[in-house]
Amino acid sequence: MIPPDGQPILTAAAMRAAEQAHGDLSALMDRAGRAVAQAVARLAGPSPVLILCGPGNNGGDGYVAAAALAAAGHAVRLAAVAPPTTDLARAAAARWTGRVETLANAQPAPVLVDALFGTGLSRLLGHAITAPWHRLAAAAQLHVAVDLPSGIASDDGAVLSTPPPAQVTLALAALKPAHLLQPAARYAGTVRLLDLGIAAPSSCHAIAAPTLPEPGPDSHKFTRGMVAVVGGAMAGAGELAALAAMRAGAGYVVHLGDGQGPPHALVRKPWSPAALDDPRIGAVVIGPGLGRDAAAHTRLDAALATDRPLVIDGDALHLLDLDRLADRQAAAILTPHAGEFAALFGKGQGSKIDRTLAAAARARAIVVHKGPDTVIAAPDGRAVVAGDADDWLSTAGSGDVLAGATGATLASGVAALDAAAAAVWLHGRAARRCGRSFIADDLAAALSRVR
Numbered sequence: 001m002i003p004p005d006g007q008p009i010l011t012a013a014a015m016r017a018a019e020q021a022h023g024d025l026s027a028l029m030d031r032a033g034r035a036v037a038q039a040v041a042r043l044a045g046p047s048p049v050l051i052l053c054g055p056g057n058n059g060g061d062g063y064v065a066a067a068a069l070a071a072a073g074h075a076v077r078l079a080a081v082a083p084p085t086t087d088l089a090r091a092a093a094a095r096w097t098g099r100v101e102t103l104a105n106a107q108p109a110p111v112l113v114d115a116l117f118g119t120g121l122s123r124l125l126g127h128a129i130t131a132p133w134h135r136l137a138a139a140a141q142l143h144v145a146v147d148l149p150s151g152i153a154s155d156d157g158a159v160l161s162t163p164p165p166a167q168v169t170l171a172l173a174a175l176k177p178a179h180l181l182q183p184a185a186r187y188a189g190t191v192r193l194l195d196l197g198i199a200a201p202s203s204c205h206a207i208a209a210p211t212l213p214e215p216g217p218d219s220h221k222f223t224r225g226m227v228a229v230v231g232g233a234m235a236g237a238g239e240l241a242a243l244a245a246m247r248a249g250a251g252y253v254v255h256l257g258d259g260q261g262p263p264h265a266l267v268r269k270p271w272s273p274a275a276l277d278d279p280r281i282g283a284v285v286i287g288p289g290l291g292r293d294a295a296a297h298t299r300l301d302a303a304l305a306t307d308r309p310l311v312i313d314g315d316a317l318h319l320l321d322l323d324r325l326a327d328r329q330a331a332a333i334l335t336p337h338a339g340e341f342a343a344l345f346g347k348g349q350g351s352k353i354d355r356t357l358a359a360a361a362r363a364r365a366i367v368v369h370k371g372p373d374t375v376i377a378a379p380d381g382r383a384v385v386a387g388d389a390d391d392w393l394s395t396a397g398s399g400d401v402l403a404g405a406t407g408a409t410l411a412s413g414v415a416a417l418d419a420a421a422a423a424v425w426l427h428g429r430a431a432r433r434c435g436r437s438f439i440a441d442d443l444a445a446a447l448s449r450v451r
């Protein structure tokens with residue numbers, strides 16, 4: 001059971017192609033079912049197990065798992081919604097020599113395994129399936145989903161039929177977008193990958209702990225990375241970003257705008273376009289608290305005119321002309337939440353991953369599409385997905401903190417996509433350290449401990 005960090009994410013079609021390329025599908029189902037049985041046995045201990053099987057290959061995995069558990073002496077029962085409809089699933093079902101119960105009449109067990117539908121779900125589940133399944137799940141102590149919680153769309157994370165939440169989802173061979181994207185991901189519980197020994201190539205991966213430069217004996221404040229935060233109408237937001245940049249590891253942070261008070265380590269200068277010409281600046285952060293008036297326009301113009309790497313957030317995203325980015329050589333990272341994303345790029349098509357990739361290609365910049373799931377995409381087609389966010393991050397200023405942290409990672413000299421992903425990771429971890437009902441100031445402070 002492998003944690004999802006850094007693992008490839010495949011659409012249903014890409015997963016099928018990977019299976020076909022592997023060749024022996026029946027051996028693959030055998031490996032999948034046995035791996036599920038092993039994982040369930042570890043999770044269940046001696047508790048009796050009830051496996052629910054669907055008509056396709058997800059159900060096939062369920063039959064193999066049931067047979068393997070029974071062979072190992074584990075108390076296991078099986079209920080099916082319909083007879084198997086694929087050759088693979090029929091062969092798998094033939095290996096289960098026990099009774100096949102109907103879903104409607106099945107009695108609960110402490111451990112319930114959902115092998116109803118996986119990547120092949122194509123429509124709503126009928127009441128004849130959902131009603132008994134919810135009844136059995138409510139009576140179970142542990143609910144484990146095979147590959148995906150049934151009822152959700154693998155590629156975009158849409159919920160077609162609301163499943164009873166699983167505590168654990170065992171992803172087969174690779175992660176699927178729905179393991180990380182909302183609204184589906186909330187039904188998956190803890191996601192663990194089962195390695196089936198097949199190559200699962202993808203340009204899209206789950207987020208992982210970053211490797212960031214550490215200071216050494218030759219370091220000084222400017223080698224650590226210098227960040228300039230452009231202030232604006234709401235000084236507090238810019239200051240929060242500046243604080244986050246310091247806490248995320250920048251060696252020198254300057255806030256260009258009004259404002260005073262602690263922290264004393266923050267260098268404060270009045271706004272002037274010339275201040276951005278300092279060649280030591282590794283990243284300019286613009287947007288938090290910028291405002292949307294003429295002065296804000298002027299400041300964004302000046303930032304876009306520099307040759308410095310940029311983090312563009314908040315109000316600056318509302319003022320931004322995307323075509324201005326095309327002429328720039330230095331990296332740019334855009335950090336829109338859902339509303340800012342829609343205003344900049346429109347509704348778009350496909351999953352949040354597809355839409356963010358299209359936006360990155362359009363902007364020729366890294367796009368960090370924030371929310372309870374965050375997709376980070378590059379114009380070259382690579383993407384990183386952070387699921388499992390702490391919902392307490394839904395607090396004013398948490399986006400300002402992310403923008404500042406992104407400034408620090410970008411100024412540290414790592415490549416822009418890695419810098420963006422590193423900041424999202426630090427931000428997410430910092431939130432976990434803060435407990436409940438934290439405020440953005442706490443979040444910024446916690447970045448030091450995570451870093």
Ligand SMILES: NC(=O)C1=CN([C@@H]2O[C@H](COP(=O)(O)OP(=O)(O)OC[C@H]3O[C@@H](n4cnc5c(N)ncnc54)[C@H](O)[C@@H]3O)[C@@H](O)[C@H]2O)[C@@H](O)CC1
Pocket residue numbers: 015019028029032054055056057058059060061085086116117118119120121122123124125126146147148172173174196198
């Ligand atoms: N990824 C891998 O490497 C492997 C995948 N396998 C399994 O294969 C699964 C995919 O199998 P399938 O493509 O057969 O798809 P599923 O088993 O997910 O479901 C497809 C079947 O369900 C029916 N169906 C779809 N939606 C329905 C609905 N709303 N109500 C009633 N019936 C519905 C379809 O007509 C079809 O018969 C994966 O999720 C995984 O569990 C494993 O067997 C082998 C290894």
Ligand SMILES: Nc1ncnc2c1ncn2[C@@H]1O[C@H](COP(=O)(O)OP(=O)(O)O)[C@@H](O)[C@H]1O
Pocket residue numbers: 314337370371372373374389390391392393394395396397398399400401402427
């Ligand atoms: N459940 C959630 N709802 C809203 N934001 C969330 C949630 N979980 C995590 N987040 C994160 O919180 C941050 C909110 O950013 P943003 O909306 O820009 O806030 P602000 O503008 O107040 O600074 C983003 O990094 C987002 O990914």
Ligand SMILES: [K+]
Pocket residue numbers: 058114115116117118145146147148149150
């Ligand atoms: K399932």
